[in-house]
Amino acid sequence: MATPGTIPSMETSHDQLTDNTVIIVLGASGDLAKKKTFPALFGLFRMGYLPRDVKIVGYARTKMDHAEYLKRATSYLKNPNDDPEITKAIEQFKEISTYVAGSYEDGEAFAQLNAHLEEIESHYPSKEANRLFYLALPPSVFVPSSKNLKEQCYSKTGQNRIIVEKPFGKDLDSSRELLGALKQYWTEDETFRIDHYLGKEMVKNILVLRFANVAIGAAWDKNHISNVQITFKEPFGTEGRGGYFDEFGIIRDILQNHLLQVLSILTMERPVSFSAEDIRDEKVKVLRSIPPIAREDTLLGQYAAANGKPGYLDDETVPRNSVCPTFAATTLWIHNPRWEGVPFILKAGKALNEAKVEVRIQFKDVTQGIFKDISRNELIIRIQPSEAVYLKMNTKTPGLITRAMPTEMDLTYKRRFTETKIPEAYEALILDALKGDHSNFVRNDELDVAWKIFTPILHWIEGKQGQRPRPVQYPYGSRGPKELDAFITKYGYKRANADYVWPVTNLAAL
Ligand SMILES: NC(=O)C1=CN([C@@H]2O[C@H](COP(=O)(O)OP(=O)(O)OC[C@H]3O[C@@H](n4cnc5c(N)ncnc54)[C@H](OP(=O)(O)O)[C@@H]3O)[C@@H](O)[C@H]2O)C=CC1
Numbered sequence: 001m002a003t004p005g006t007i008p009s010m011e012t013s014h015d016q017l018t019d020n021t022v023i024i025v026l027g028a029s030g031d032l033a034k035k036k037t038f039p040a041l042f043g044l045f046r047m048g049y050l051p052r053d054v055k056i057v058g059y060a061r062t063k064m065d066h067a068e069y070l071k072r073a074t075s076y077l078k079n080p081n082d083d084p085e086i087t088k089a090i091e092q093f094k095e096i097s098t099y100v101a102g103s104y105e106d107g108e109a110f111a112q113l114n115a116h117l118e119e120i121e122s123h124y125p126s127k128e129a130n131r132l133f134y135l136a137l138p139p140s141v142f143v144p145s146s147k148n149l150k151e152q153c154y155s156k157t158g159q160n161r162i163i164v165e166k167p168f169g170k171d172l173d174s175s176r177e178l179l180g181a182l183k184q185y186w187t188e189d190e191t192f193r194i195d196h197y198l199g200k201e202m203v204k205n206i207l208v209l210r211f212a213n214v215a216i217g218a219a220w221d222k223n224h225i226s227n228v229q230i231t232f233k234e235p236f237g238t239e240g241r242g243g244y245f246d247e248f249g250i251i252r253d254i255l256q257n258h259l260l261q262v263l264s265i266l267t268m269e270r271p272v273s274f275s276a277e278d279i280r281d282e283k284v285k286v287l288r289s290i291p292p293i294a295r296e297d298t299l300l301g302q303y304a305a306a307n308g309k310p311g312y313l314d315d316e317t318v319p320r321n322s323v324c325p326t327f328a329a330t331t332l333w334i335h336n337p338r339w340e341g342v343p344f345i346l347k348a349g350k351a352l353n354e355a356k357v358e359v360r361i362q363f364k365d366v367t368q369g370i371f372k373d374i375s376r377n378e379l380i381i382r383i384q385p386s387e388a389v390y391l392k393m394n395t396k397t398p399g400l401i402t403r404a405m406p407t408e409m410d411l412t413y414k415r416r417f418t419e420t421k422i423p424e425a426y427e428a429l430i431l432d433a434l435k436g437d438h439s440n441f442v443r444n445d446e447l448d449v450a451w452k453i454f455t456p457i458l459h460w461i462e463g464k465q466g467q468r469p470r471p472v473q474y475p476y477g478s479r480g481p482k483e484l485d486a487f488i489t490k491y492g493y494k495r496a497n498a499d500y501v502w503p504v505t506n507l508a509a510l
């Protein structure tokens with residue numbers, strides 16, 4: 001009998017790589033590999049989720065000896081209390097790790113990488129040789145690397161998969177060009193495009209919250225919901241990577257990918273099954289109902305020096321007079337029967353007052369008459385930090401008076417699921433790629449429709465000198481531009497009555 005609560009197609013392993021597998025990390029000397037990829041691989045290794053006898057091979061241009069490489073690759077593995085079990089696991093992780101140096105354009109260097117892989121595979125018990133390639137690389141070398149991997153390192157006796165990191169282009173045309181180039185070498189089935197927000201626990205939870213709860217599902221439409229905000233806040237600026245950031249801006253960095261992915265899961269219709277294609281079909285369908293963002297539905301900001309912190313333009317790597325937005329709020333509209341007229345406000349900013357990513361669904365007012373001025377219901381899905389779902393609702397004030405007061409139903413994960421470790425997004429996604437499960441990866445047509453929504457506004461922002469909109473300034477460490485509250489109010493958001501004392505949530509302590 002199935003375990004109660006099992007989600008059949010979410011649990012089954014599709015084409016899982018269980019043996020004879022090498023994981024090859026390209027860009028192994030870089031920041032992403034060091035901070036995210038290797039720690040995620042180590043986490044999976046320690047928990048026993050990697051294939052039996054797996055080997056991990058790093059590849060990058062930097063010339064390093066074995067010891068230097070291991071030092072770099074393990075520099076972000078955490079063992080704060082010197083736990084001997086973790087120390088032992090780190091040593092075992094080092095034993096399965098090796099490194100090959102070479103450039104991304106040089107076919108000969110890839111032939112040497114292939115020889116290294118064949119040597120490893122010659123010790124496997126069967127001829128089956130599976131290879132999972134992870135491109136932790138800048139986009140400028142996506143195409144030559146994919147080509148060389150296909151031509152020199154493609155296993156003929158097993159499965160080949162390739163994980164690609166964003167950015168997938170800069171607008172609709174460049175995205176199509178990149179996708180077209182990669183398609184020459186790797187099929188859609190072999191390709192796993194990462195948007196790491198799809199690996200976050202609370203993003204994965206949205207489908208279950210929506211479709212496994214009749215009460216929530218029944219209120220999920222324009223008749224009950226007034227407006228939705230999807231918010232990303234970071235308390236630090238672009239310090240150190242201003243040069244990179246200036247080319248992309250906050251819309252490409254966060255809204256067009258991470259927040260739009262959350263929006264599509266939040267608003268899609270119920271899929272026929274939880275299979276990857278059924279889910280992604282529904283995501284594409286809802287995204288196709290969203291017209292390009294209008295200029296008047298946009299608020300752009302750029303942080304200025306404050307509180308002893310430098311402004312965006314103080315970064316020497318940022319062009320003087322740059323009008324690159326470090327904050328953006330945009331409102332999207334979905335033209336379908338479920339959502340017509342409901343504003344979806346996506347907002348994201350660097351150098352704000354706190355670290356927080358959340359979805360805030362604000363319901364409509366109750367009919368007046370028996371009540372006057374009572375707060376609206378809000379359902380908040382806090383993605384990070386401290387995962388939580390809470391519902392702001394009204395209740396009778398306890399006691400002999402008959403008055404309604406706002407209060408909360410609170411599902412804070414750290415209080416409710418004390419024993420459970422929430423996996424890192426990259427752990428969840430690499431495991432999915434090993435299973436061959438595409439549900440939490442971005443399909444090519446999803447990307448296309450996402451760029452259609454954002455390209456016109458990006459072209460306007462980056463248009464001719466002198467015609468570009470100038471972002472409004474906001475102080476480093478603030479809630480964002482002072483125009484923000486009026487912007488949100490314009491779309492119907494109402495702040496709760498101020499007289500209720502909410503329980504204090506010290507996010508840092510949770
Ligand atoms: N599990 C948990 O953590 C739970 C927490 N609570 C507590 O309930 C209370 C209410 O929760 P919640 O609604 O999430 O939080 P807030 O009341 O702090 O925020 C509500 C909204 O108002 C905005 N806002 C915050 N400060 C201002 C301001 N000065 N002027 C105008 N707008 C502002 C926020 O936007 P922005 O983010 O852009 O600033 C947010 O969109 C909080 O104290 C929270 O700690 C209740 C239940 C569970």
Ligand SMILES: O=C1O[C@H](COP(=O)(O)O)[C@@H](O)[C@H](O)[C@H]1O
Pocket residue numbers: 196234253254357
């Ligand atoms: O993709 C990106 O995401 C990070 C934020 O990721 P998170 O998992 O810490 O929420 C952001 O800092 C970075 O600018 C962006 O490129």
